[in-house]
Amino acid sequence: MKNFKSIALVLVALVTFTATAQKSSKVDALKSTINWVGKKVTGAHEGTITLKEGALIFKGKKLVGGNFTVDMTTINTTDLSGKGKTNLDGHLKSDDFFGVEKFPTATLVIKSLGEKGNGVYAVTADLTIKGKTESIKFDLTVGKNTAETSLKIDRTKYGIQYGSGSFFDNLGDKTISDEFELKVKLVF
Numbered sequence: 001m002k003n004f005k006s007i008a009l010v011l012v013a014l015v016t017f018t019a020t021a022q023k024s025s026k027v028d029a030l031k032s033t034i035n036w037v038g039k040k041v042t043g044a045h046e047g048t049i050t051l052k053e054g055a056l057i058f059k060g061k062k063l064v065g066g067n068f069t070v071d072m073t074t075i076n077t078t079d080l081s082g083k084g085k086t087n088l089d090g091h092l093k094s095d096d097f098f099g100v101e102k103f104p105t106a107t108l109v110i111k112s113l114g115e116k117g118n119g120v121y122a123v124t125a126d127l128t129i130k131g132k133t134e135s136i137k138f139d140l141t142v143g144k145n146t147a148e149t150s151l152k153i154d155r156t157k158y159g160i161q162y163g164s165g166s167f168f169d170n171l172g173d174k175t176i177s178d179e180f181e182l183k184v185k186l187v188f
Helices: 002-020 082-093
Strands: 022-026 033-040 043-059 062-077 105-117 120-129 132-142 146-154 176-187
Touching: 043 176, 062 082, 120 146
Parallel strands: none
Antiparallel strands: 022 043, 033 043, 033 176, 043 062, 062 105, 105 120, 120 132, 132 146, 146 176
16 A cells, blocks of 8 residues: 555656646757848848747747847848948948947847737747847747747847937938847747
């Protein structure tokens, strides 16, 4: 009888541990994509940036967290070529924008999640760009081995004010939108 109680306790502990265990799913940085769009009065530019590493954390099938690091040195304009592309890539990497020499990475850490149904989560996360951390909110759709989102980031919250009509007068058609858009597909 004593052995039966011991076995029963071990089984209960194992089931309890399994039910509450969290699993970290590493994101495949090579298969994942981050596309950006930056707008200005006279048009827009678009490009890519590379995920360095990341993971989504699950409790069973439910998403409960995650963290990601983006390699800011990989900013790449895809709608230009030649000298125009070289100049814009260089300017975006400069201190006027993302200052990648001093700040080679940006990070995102999920702080809380709310289930909206059908694999969609309302995410609140801390985003750090240029050493400044701000809370952001967005929806994330999680599938079997993918997670996708589209979100807008206000660059001025991270000290990126170049060409911003919110900080400078008389920019005219040189005004650049304070927000840039990201379309992210994570593969894990």
